[in-house]
Amino acid sequence: MTNSFTAPLQLTDNATAVLKQLLQGDVEAPFLRIGVKGGGCSGMAYMLGFDARQEDDDLFDIGGVPVIIKKAHGMYLVGLEVDYQDQGDTRGFVFNKPTSLQG
Template sequence: MMDTANKAPIQLTATAVEIVKQLLQGNTEAPYLRVGVKGGGCSGVAYMLGFDAIMEDDDLFDVAGVPVIMKKAHGMYLMGMEIDYQQGSDATGFVFRQPGS
């Protein structure tokens, strides 16, 4: 089977996919999962996750059935990143992980 879509720079774990699909359900205003970075400088890069509409300078990826958008310039910062959803006693939410680190 030919894969015509660009390979997404990020991966979503099964749990993250499940949660995102629930959150996206019925969301017509912002039907895409936006993954991005902000900052840089001495504090490093902060990762962002949210729901948004697609814009002209976005790349669109299908990650396990989730429509993911990101600014073209952000791809290099997100390359290889895995996004998980954790439900723990101390913290619940999405976590960015660089595999192997």
């Protein structure tokens, strides 16, 4: 069941299109997990990958992409935008968070 409250983050149209394409492929886990991990002196790092849903996850439908987030990670993801860039030598997912929301 998807949560009725708003997701703490957004996916751009580019990210949504790439993720939907990846989910249609041969992935073992049907959910996109977005979270954070401690990073020592450099702060927190964002993480993204496919995973199975666990008991302490919130589930969101963001643009048709099933996204799971650990309940404890939600507050660190507020205002985050996940984009996909494909320009020249740069290709991949990029995390953007307004400076006013960085913790």
